[in-house]
Amino acid sequence: MIDTQIIQFEVIVLLITWTTLLYFQKSKTLNNDVDITYFTQFIKKNGGNHLSHLTYMQDKDVYWAQEKQVAFIYKIIANKAVVLGDPLGDQVLLKRALVEFNDYCQKAGIKPIYYQICPENMQYYHELGYTFRKIGEEGIVSLDTFSLTGKNGAKLRSTLNKFTRNSYTFRVLQPPYSKELLQELTSVSNNWLANKKEKGFSVVAYSDDYVSNFPIGVIEESNGRIVAFATIATDYKNNVTIDLMRKHQESPAGTMDVMFVHILNWAKGNGYNSCSLGMAPLANVGQSKDAFFSEKLLRIAYEKGNKYYNFKGLFYFKTKFATNWEPKYVAYTKSPFPVILLQLMMLINSDANRKPKLSIDMIKKLFLIKKEGGLS
Structure with missing residues (x-):
């Protein structure tokens, strides 16, 4: 029964896509450019969330509400204003x-959408007539309980000790950064990307300007060569986010495990x-x-779509460290x-320098459609 429903759903989606293809390419503009200096002052005073640092990618706009006491971080796609996370501020x-x-x-003739909102604010969206669908879970580490002691931490301890024996070191760098350091980080990032393209909106992309806003954790060989790095963003409410992560393709297995352990210990030691x-x-x-039927279809994408996006691998990796999981919704x-x-995919798969563009390949990736038809 579910297979028949899936095929029917595919046909409906493709019909919707073909009839709206041209319309999707014509996005409205609202021209609420971000004053980064003012935004930084605002989140330092009011606090941000697990997504607010992505404003520094400068591929999004900000709408200031309630006399600049609340900020909406959003991006326009067709006739939608997609807000990233819950509004910030009071x-x-x-x-x-x-x-x-x-x-x-x-x-303005557009419809607001809220992507990755938290459960505690859903009542406000509900009162305004919004519909919800779950789209994932945020992994969170409670630093006061984080430890590698005991049986659960044995594998990570072993990996960490191996890196120590092989003279790999970790340190956290603070901005401003030299031209030489940024060139080295760019090299690591480009090596990691290989033939892949940067993404955007809710997925961070590398740029010198972006990484220069944050502390950066680096893992170095004994000769000082950086093999991996990660930016560390704060919400100014005593919490941090492990943000942009890049490693050299020739770095040892377990490099990012070691990076996470070191960053978590650093954050714990600094009182976060x-x-x-x-x-x-x-x-x-x-x-x-x-x-909901639509969420069941997303479950199929999670189970069968790993050749397009490593859903399971990413979740498994984060379960090594996460002590709590918070559901996230689209409203x-x-x-x-x-x-x-489709519109969310267009935003995420377009970096700051590329206009969101719909393609049949993108549709196939979303619905896991093989060339010969049906689901993979």
């Missing part, structure tokens, strides 16, 4: 800010409360027999969910 004003942004979007590992897309989505209204998914 949470007492959140409901009024949502109404204000809704009115603003309505006057928790560390976000970011969202594991589609993790624990659509598992219940009573789940939307008056739009078919398949269209929402």
Whole structure:
């Protein structure tokens, strides 16, 4: 029964896609460019969240609501304003800010969508008529309980000791950075990318300007050569996020395990409360027999789509460290969910220098369609 429903769903999605293909390419603009200096002052005062640092990619806009006391980080795709995470700022004003942004979007002829919102704020979206779908879970490490002692930490301890014996070292660098260091980081990043393209919106991309905003954890060989690095972002509420991660393809197995252990110990030693590992897309989505049909389809994508995106591998990696998992949702209204998914894919698969563009290959990746038809 489910196979028949899936095939019907594929046909519907493809029909929707073909009839809206040209329309998708014509995105509206609102021209709310980001003043990075002001934004930095704002989040230092009010705090951010596990996504707010992505504003420094400068591929998104900011709408200031409630007399600049609440910030909406968003990007336009077709007739949608996709807001990244919950609005930032004074949470007492959140409901009024949502109404204000809704009115603003309505006057501009666009529809707001909220991507990766937290459970505690869902009541406010619900009161404004939004529909929800779960799209993954954020892995979080409670640093006060993080430890490698005992049986659970044995494998990570063994890997860490191996790197120590082989004279690999870890340190955290602080900006500003020299031209020579940025060139070395660029080299590592390019080696990791190989023939892959950078993404955007909710997926961080490398640039000298971006990484220069954050402390950077590096793993070095005995000769000082950097083999891996990761930026460390803060929400200014005593929490950090392990952000952009890159390693040389010839780095030893377990390099990123060691990087995470060192960063978590560094954050714990510097008095931070928790560390976000970011969202594991589609993790624990659509598992219940009573789940929404669309979420069950996302579960199939999670199970069968790993040749396009390493859903399972990413989730497994984060389970090595995460002590808590927080569900994340997309909130939307008056739009078919398949269209929402396509538009989100277009945003994520377009970097800051490329206009979001829809392609049939993208559709095939989303719905796991083989060339001969059906699902992979």
